[in-house]
Amino acid sequence: MLLRAPSAAISVSNSRGENLVPLFSASSSSSSSILRLSPVRNGGGLIVSASKGANTRPLTGVVFEPFEEVKKELSLIPTAPQVSLARQKYSDACEAAINEQINVEYNVSYVYHSMFAYFDRDNVALKGLAKFFKESSEEERDHAEKLMEYQNKRGGRVTLESMIKPLCEYDNEQKGDALYAMELALSLEKLTNEKLLHLHKVAEENGDVQLTEFVESEYLGEQVEAIKKISEYVAQLRRVGKGHGVWHFDQMLLHEGA
Ligand SMILES: [Fe+2]
Ligand SMILES: [Fe+2]
Numbered sequence: 180m181l182l183r184a185p186s187a188a189i190s191v192s193n194s195r196g197e198n199l200v201p202l203f204s205a206s207s208s209s210s211s212s213i214l215r216l217s218p219v220r221n222g223g224g225l226i227v228s229a230s231k232g233a234n235t236r237p238l239t240g241v242v243f244e245p246f247e248e249v250k251k252e253l254s255l256i257p258t259a260p261q262v263s264l265a266r267q268k269y270s271d272a273c274e275a276a277i278n279e280q281i282n283v284e285y286n287v288s289y290v291y292h293s294m295f296a297y298f299d300r301d302n303v304a305l306k307g308l309a310k311f312f313k314e315s316s317e318e319e320r321d322h323a324e325k326l327m328e329y330q331n332k333r334g335g336r337v338t339l340e341s342m343i344k345p346l347c348e349y350d351n352e353q354k355g356d357a358l359y360a361m362e363l364a365l366s367l368e369k370l371t372n373e374k375l376l377h378l379h380k381v382a383e384e385n386g387d388v389q390l391t392e393f394v395e396s397e398y399l400g401e402q403v404e405a406i407k408k409i410s411e412y413v414a415q416l417r418r419v420g421k422g423h424g425v426w427h428f429d430q431m432l433l434h435e436g437a
Contacts, residue, residue, distance in 0.1 A: 266334025274335035288319035307432030355421030
């Protein structure tokens with residue numbers, strides 16, 4: 180809402196109309212307006228008044244007027260119960276891109292959950308990796324949920340798509356299961372990063388500053404951190420080989436943060 184005050188200057192005047200203090204001034208203009216502190220009728224106090232050129236109509240306080248812009252907004256507020264009241268400058272493309280990202284996060288969460296189930300098996304028993312992938316799965320689900328909340332905040336509609344069936348077996352003759360799963364995790368994090376950058380691009384193309392800020396502050400930094408961490412895990416697993424070294428790596432993950 181706008182306060183109609185096309186003033187070029189605001190000042191304080193005493194009861195004799197003398198200009199005491201110029202409070203602030205805007206750009207110089209031939210149609211200068213002045214907000215004044217004037218004496219209250221029959222009293223010695225000061226009141227605020229605004230003037231534009233010859234208009235010296237006093238104001239007894241801040242007055243919000245129903246401007247044309249507000250009238251237009253009022254007429255645009257939807258009345259149908261199925262339609263969001265909050266939605267403003269939120270494009271269909273941004274809404275669709277958010278739903279797409281929700282699907283990406285859920286799919287990655289599903290794969291990590293499958294890895295948790297694999298490493299938690301009694302005949303695999305790499306408890307550190309099971310713990311790591313369980314926490315990673317929960318983290319990706321949280322990412323999806325945060326996007327859902329954002330979608331609702333902007334007045335979009337959350338639409339969930341189907342998820343792809345993940346692998347159930349992660350053993351790999353050449354790499355071993357731990358390295359194979361960690362390399363897969365790294366590729367998924369990089370794919371997620373690409374999708375986030377796409378979401379950011381859609382927001383930019385549609386002039387949605389709030390969405391670009393949301394993606395930057397809540398996702399992009401964390402995503403780069405995740406890629407760095409998992410890259411290090413891949414490098415370490417390549418060093419230790421498939422046997423005893425994997426057990427030590429797993430112990431390190433198991434006691435991390437404990
Ligand atoms: Fe994520
Ligand atoms: Fe992630």
